[in-house]
Amino acid sequence: MxxxxxxxxxxxxxxxxxxxxxxxxxxxxxxxxxxxxxxxxxxxxxxxxxxxxxxxxxxxxxxxxxxxxxxxxxxxxxxxxxxxxxxxxxxxxxxxxxxxxxxxxxxxxxxxxxxxxxxxxxxxxxxxQLEKYEPPFAFVVLYGLAGSGKTELLKQLKPSIDLEGLAQHRSSNFGAIGLNPREQKLFESLLFKRLKELEGENVVFVEGESHKVGKVFIPNSVFKAMKRGLAVRVNCSIENRAKQIVKDYFTHGEDDKIREIIVYLKPHLTKKVVEDLLKLMDDKNYTEVSKILLLKYYDSKYEHYIGQAGCSYTVCNDDIQECVKELKKIAGQSEK
Incomplete structure (x- = not known):
């Protein structure tokens, strides 16, 4: 045999x-x-x-x-x-x-x-292999408030690693909506495969994440390399961020699950805000729900994390094509 x-x-x-x-x-x-x-x-x-x-x-x-x-x-x-x-x-x-x-x-x-x-x-x-991994490339790490379109940017920036895509979780309380989150072992298998595919690259784009993405943890070796990477802040208007949130979370027919999570967030919001959000859900005013969640809950949390990243550059993602061009320049890439 x-x-x-x-x-x-x-x-x-x-x-x-x-x-x-x-x-x-x-x-x-x-x-x-x-x-x-x-x-x-x-x-x-x-x-x-x-x-x-x-x-x-x-x-x-x-x-x-x-x-x-x-x-x-x-x-x-x-x-x-x-x-x-x-x-x-x-x-x-x-x-x-x-x-x-x-x-x-x-x-x-x-x-x-x-x-x-x-x-x-x-x-x-x-x-x-992951425990002792030393990436042969430098990371350009994208940080931004929720809904700023970092995942959409990664789809257009090559080469890149979409950690949330590999984990099948958007790394928030609502992160599993419309997705089927993966276990740690499969996440590591897919990540290892992607890292091997990127050998020979000089620069790789990735989204700035906490150590945990949904249910899974980024291996220490990769997480440390991300922390050493070039940090770039991605800004986006509240209007466009709300549109992105609606697209990501409110198009999967999981309104009941979203309601449950809103109620779960009551200790972090006021009773009045939760009541208003549930009423807006009844009215299917998903854009307004998104804006309130961003402004009254997520933005303050993300700002603290972004502040710790020490971003060297800031770009605007209200025009994704212009943002992609700017990020390529920052990364020292020539446009094809």
Whole structure:
């Protein structure tokens, strides 16, 4: 049986990686470009895992029974793969699940490899690499009040890292609205992939964040590098900021969730302000809701954080194209 290390696997560009773990395991974290072809579904994995504690032999037999029932369907899935590419296969620790599939795929005539140590070895490698990571580029870090369009700027500034996009959280009380926040492990996998993609760059744009983005933490090595970066303040009018907030939070049909969060903020606002906000929500006056939340809650918090950043430059994002040009000049980039 051919084997391949995690490090060698991550250097490959176009080859195929297959994760044989259950969908729930895959959802929590995986090699970012892996395909999930599970031997056991979530319920089957739970049953086999519980049985294994009391009777390992019986659990293994049950696992094979599940596998044999799915074998025809899985075989058809594997036949669709590109035979000109390497097929790297892994499970939790490079054990029975992945070994079974490596044999099957090899018998079908593919160039199949077992990932040494499985997902567990991959996770250890990513964690170790992030702990000692030293970026070969300088960060240009964008700071600004909520709604100032920093994420929209990052979409147009290349190269960049969108930490909130990787975390699937906008880093505020309302930050999960319209999104599906990711777990720490998957966030780190995606961040590590992006950092590797950026090797060779001189300057990378990123949004200034606290150490925590939603439920996840930015690795210390990356966070420290951001703190050493060139800090730029992004200003924007209250009108345009409110429009951005409406776009980000009020277009997902989650008004009830927004109401809950507004009530949760009562200790930080007055009873009258909360009542006014709920009335405006009834009237679907989302622009006014946004303005009040910005002016009476978020702005003071953000101003304190921005003040600590020591911004060397200030730009205006009321015209995003002009702002992009200005930021490129600040970063020393030539316009293409």
């Amino acid at each position: 051919q084997k391949i290390s995690v490090e060698e696997t991550l250097k490959l560009k176009d080859d195929i990686v297959i994760d044989t773990r259950s969908p729930v395991e895959f959802e929590k974290d995986r090699i970012p470009w892996a395909i999930n072809i599970p031997i056991l579904d979530n319920e089957e994995r739970k049953i086999v895992g519980t049985l294994y504690k009391d009777n390992p032999d019986k659990a293994i037999k049950l696992g094979y029974d599940y596998y044999n029932k799915k074998l025809p369907r899985m075989t058809e899935e594997f036949k669709k793969l590109d035979s000109s590419k390497k097929i790297i296969i892994y499970c939790w620790r490079g054990g029975m699940r992945s070994q079974t599939i490596v044999k099957l795929v090899s018998d079908l005539g593919f160039n199949a490899f077992l990932l040494e140590g499985g997902y567990r070895a991959y996770r250890r490698y990513v964690r170790e």
